[in-house]
Amino acid sequence: xxxxxxxxxxxxxxxxxxxxxxxxxxxxxxxxxxxxxxxxxxxxxxxxxxxxxxxxxxxxxxxxxxxxxxxxxxxxxxxxxxxxxxxxxxxxxxxxxxxxxxxxxxxxxxxxxxxxxxxxxxxxxxxxxxxxxxxxxxxxxxxxxxxxxxxxxxxxxxxxxxxxxxxxxxxxxxxxxxxxxxxxxxxxxxxxxxxxxxxxxxxxxxxxxxxxxxxxxxxxxxxxxxxxxxxxxxxxxxxxxxxxxxxxxxxxxxxxxxxxxxxxxxxxxxxxxxxxxxxxxxxxxxxxxxxxxxxxxxxxxxxxxxxxxxxxxxxxxxxxxxxxxxxxxxxxxxxxxxxxxxxxxxxxxxxxxxxxxxxxxxxxxxxxxxxxxxxxxxxxxxxxxxxxxxxxxxxxxxxxxxxxxxxxxxxxxxxxxxxxxxxxxxxxxxxxx
Numbered sequence: 001x002x003x004x005x006x007x008x009x010x011x012x013x014x015x016x017x018x019x020x021x022x023x024x025x026x027x028x029x030x031x032x033x034x035x036x037x038x039x040x041x042x043x044x045x046x047x048x049x050x051x052x053x054x055x056x057x058x059x060x061x062x063x064x065x066x067x068x069x070x071x072x073x074x075x076x077x078x079x080x081x082x083x084x085x086x087x088x089x090x091x092x093x094x095x096x097x098x099x100x101x102x103x104x105x106x107x108x109x110x111x112x113x114x115x116x117x118x119x120x121x122x123x124x125x126x127x128x129x130x131x132x133x134x135x136x137x138x139x140x141x142x143x144x145x146x147x148x149x150x151x152x153x154x155x156x157x158x159x160x161x162x163x164x165x166x167x168x169x170x171x172x173x174x175x176x177x178x179x180x181x182x183x184x185x186x187x188x189x190x191x192x193x194x195x196x197x198x199x200x201x202x203x204x205x206x207x208x209x210x211x212x213x214x215x216x217x218x219x220x221x222x223x224x225x226x227x228x229x230x231x232x233x234x235x236x237x238x239x240x241x242x243x244x245x246x247x248x249x250x251x252x253x254x255x256x257x258x259x260x261x262x263x264x265x266x267x268x269x270x271x272x273x274x275x276x277x278x279x280x281x282x283x284x285x286x287x288x289x290x291x292x293x294x295x296x297x298x299x300x301x302x303x304x305x306x307x308x309x310x311x312x313x314x315x316x317x318x319x320x321x322x323x324x325x326x327x328x329x330x331x332x333x334x335x336x337x338x339x340x341x342x343x344x345x346x347x348x349x350x351x352x353x354x355x356x357x358x359x360x361x362x363x364x365x366x367x368x369x370x371x372x373x374x375x376x377x378x379x380x381x382x383x384x385x386x387x388x389x390x391x392x393x394x395x396x397x398x399x400x401x402x403x404x405x406x407x408x409x410x411x412x413x414x415x416x417x418x419x420x421x422x423x424x425x426x427x428x429x430x431x432x433x
Contacts, residue, residue, distance in 0.1 A: 064096025
């Protein structure tokens with residue numbers, strides 16, 4: 001239930017706003033759907049009559065999260081997730097903006113489907129929804145979509161979702177055309193031939209489990225190729241989901257060469273590794289697969305240094321029927337909207353990241369890359385705001401999750417910290433009681 005659209009003062013909070021390099025005590029005043037002020041002492045100087053004053057002592061107030069990689073089933077797969085269910089899950093996880101993927105049915109590869117997504121989301125969702133459009137028609141990797149028309153219709157970036165464009169000439173042309181429209185290409189970097197029948201990270205553990213492995217080279221080969229193509233075209237490029245040390249080395253060289261390249265990591269690859277698969281737990285079968293602990297630690301270090309720009313959920317709801325199968329036969333994917341932030345708080349509690357770095361990667365940087373409003377608590381910014389209790393202990397019960405599917409890799413995990421209030425456009429859309 002949405003709260004009334006009255007002014008709100010979030011008082012006595014710890015304000016974390018990476019856009020202003022701010023981490024300090026203060027208050028946040030919200031009115032008419034925007035941030036009016038965010039600083040120390042607002043409450044003491046008086047607020048508008050009728051303002052709801054919420055005491056946020058011992059809590060953190062931050063910009064709402066922007067998740068740039070989430071699958072929502074509409075159109076065509078509403079049994080997996082709808083805009084309504086995804087938005088309630090997102091709100092519970094502190095996500096105020098979802099960027100949905102184009103691998104729906106029909107594919108989001110024309111202006112009509114972009115318009116449908118925007119209208120349907122506006123009518124049914126309680127958080128902001130923006131679509132990425134397909135990079136190639138039908139996600140077939142053969143013919144580019146109409147990038148200019150799709151961007152004009154409302155697509156915020158271009159991707160083939162969980163598919164890689166294997167044809168280098170098609171990718172080169174796409175980067176060239178996208179450059180002319182200042183559009184961002186978001187690419188899943190996996191060589192399908194090297195992946196083959198692989199179902200988990202290639203190494204000693206896959207051999208012991210008797211499962212076919214996916215080498216890290218499958219990711220690195222495509223990323224290296226793409227960096228060469230970015231150098232040829234001057235296009236803007238974002239690696240959708242990096243997982244290994246080799247990829248970080250390639251990304252660093254490209255950055256040092258001055259290329260416009262950025263990258264994401266999923267919360268799963270930052271907080272889990274291949275050992276978590278344990279006794280063939282299919283909820284941890286992902287694409288790309290969970291990697292080694294050394295790779296995981298390298299990803300965290302890259303996030304801390306800014307080499308990895310964005311943390312995303314890689315939300316991918318799957319039916320019980322597609323997961324309750326032998327590991328090799330199960331479909332890859334895990335839900336993540338509700339657990340992205342709370343899982344990431346493990347990194348903060350372990351002193352591997354600070355709050356400002358984390359919020360920058362989950363809110364400020366995604367807004368910058370996609371040209372979206374939000375990601376900041378500056379006066380005049382949209383009032384998409386979250387309140388976090390950083391230390392409250394709790395155990396995840398899948399039955400309590402708001403996603404339609406329950407394929408979480410964090411089943412019965414113990415957490416410290418969660419979102420207690422989510423505000424979108426000045427209205428409270430979620431409150432934990």
